[in-house]
Amino acid sequence: MVAGIPVADWIDALVEWMQTTFSFIFDPIKNDFGDFIESTAEWLSTVPAWVIIALVAIIAFFISGKRFGLVIFSVIGLWFVSNQGLWEELMFTFTLVFFASLISVIIGVPVGIWMSKSRVVQSIMTPILDFMQTMPAFVYLIPAVVFFGIGMVPGVFSSVVFATPPVVRFTNLGIRQVSDELVEAADAFGTTGKQKLFKVELPMARKTIMAGVNQTVMLSLSMVVIASMIGAPGLGDNVLTALERAREGEGFVAGLGIVILAIIIDRITQNLNKDKNE
């Protein structure tokens, strides 16, 4: 008989060791960064709702090529959320999604570039990305709590882990898809690696990378409900409470709020991706 390999114990030990060893990193993140995003969210919720609705409407108008579909949807949708008394929750959710996506992109794009430049890095990163995406999202909550306690920071942390893979993959793909002839042309004119990257590859890969960013934003939004289990405030929290108390109406309304936010963010980021000369 072979005794069960104590993988779970090892992981426990590893996480505990990391917690004590890296507390000098985790603690400032937990405290300072936590304070920062919380006060950002709080500040956002003090801004009158109509100001933000107007702002979103203006952004939507210009970004969708001066058409009114997205504008009308945004105004009605946001007004509805405010009307349901979920405005503050919406602001917290948005802040969480915003920071989670921002960090994902800041980490993901360089990693994607690195992957595209090196076959070794690609073969190491691919299984890690698979792992990050297929591991049930709930699992990330546990170390998140151990490292960062409860609240918004562990929510952002677990969202980043869950939502970074698409932007990494799409960046890698986008750069690898740049046609050989263009890469050759860049080389033939004597570009350095950096010039080639910034003047040819990234501009060429922009659309693909933006599609990855869009995916990342959507994934971190989907993480919002899950992150509410570790005390991340926002619409997800309302969904969770409604679930616990079996209040289907409240749950539906909060869920609808998330859907509205998702559609607005999705359409805006997608429109960012359109060409000027198209």
Place this chain on the structure above:
Amino acid sequence: MPVIQVDNLSKIFGKKTKAATSLLDEGYSKEEVLEKTGCTVGVNRATFEVEEGEVFVIMGLSGSGKSTLVRLLNRLIEPTEGEVEVSGQKLAKIGKEELRKVRREKMSMVFQKFALFPFRTVLENTEFGLEIQGVDKETRSNKAKEALELVGLGSFMNQYPNQLSGGMQQRVGLARALANDPEVLLMDEAFSALDPLIRKDMQDELLDLQEKMKKTIVFITHDLDEALRIGDRIALMKDGSIVQIGSPEEILMSPANDYVERFVEDVDRSKVLTAHHIMQRPETVNIEKHGPRVALERMREQGLSSIYVVNRKKQLKGYVTADDVAEVRKREEKDLHHILRTDMPTVETDAPTQDIMEIIQDTPVPVAVVEEGKLRGVIVRGAVIAALASGNGVTEDHA
């Protein structure tokens, strides 16, 4: 002093390049090397020189290694063996930084599928090479505009490449290469993606530009007509090796082997043969020395009904007919001046046979071939037909 010197240049794709090289030494063919070692022979010991201001065409069918060869010249592909020397600088072993400098300053490339950057305007595309070199905004924009004017696209500089036709896009590609003012222009099947009429225009335009610029051009093509049209010299490639190097005439008139001969047998000779090839030594009289008596004598000897008249410097003055000369002689005059006719058809020595055919249809006297005003030869109708017929003869032999 040649601008490009290529010495024993080889490229073998695969892992066992050493084994493949020694097999090639033993005289095995490309297929046999592939079978034995798994290596593909890209270029096999190419040696040639390109002179300054020359249009050097490398021509071959797909898979002959011509595109690999041109990429070995600027080391977009690393050579397995051999050396490339560009204006005295050996390229095979220089470092990355130096290689970049060579690519920036000495050689520019034009690509088959244009390889323009779709997110940049025509002007920005043209500026690319200068931008990479760190040239300031104003200077590079001026140079780029100059280059665009040169290819006739000055008014399109704010368009994007996808708004232009194929021919125009390739002009941008050419302008982008010229903006750098390189010593050498590498053109990889530059006109192959264009439709035939546009291709011909581009060839003419390149030749016109070349008149002004006198660049050293290495031009890759699979189209023999194109090679013959624009090449000062042509290198014919097969299976990675250069089979023959020579002027268009040499390639056509004395193919080095069966392969080249098969290649050239379908060429329309009327486009390739020039007046120079089919003219005969002219019978003339010198107007400053000879009178009617000599003229008549010479015409009788050769069985001609007219004869060309030149001065002491061999400059063509006109012709006289036998009837006129006989008339003058009867009147015992000594001078040919007042019976001199000047309505003779003339062509330059490089006029294609095709053009001569049209002229020769309705003229009673032989066509005069002149070079800088001097009479070099005459062409009679029979010679044109004979030249074209011998072309057909080659085709029949191998059909």
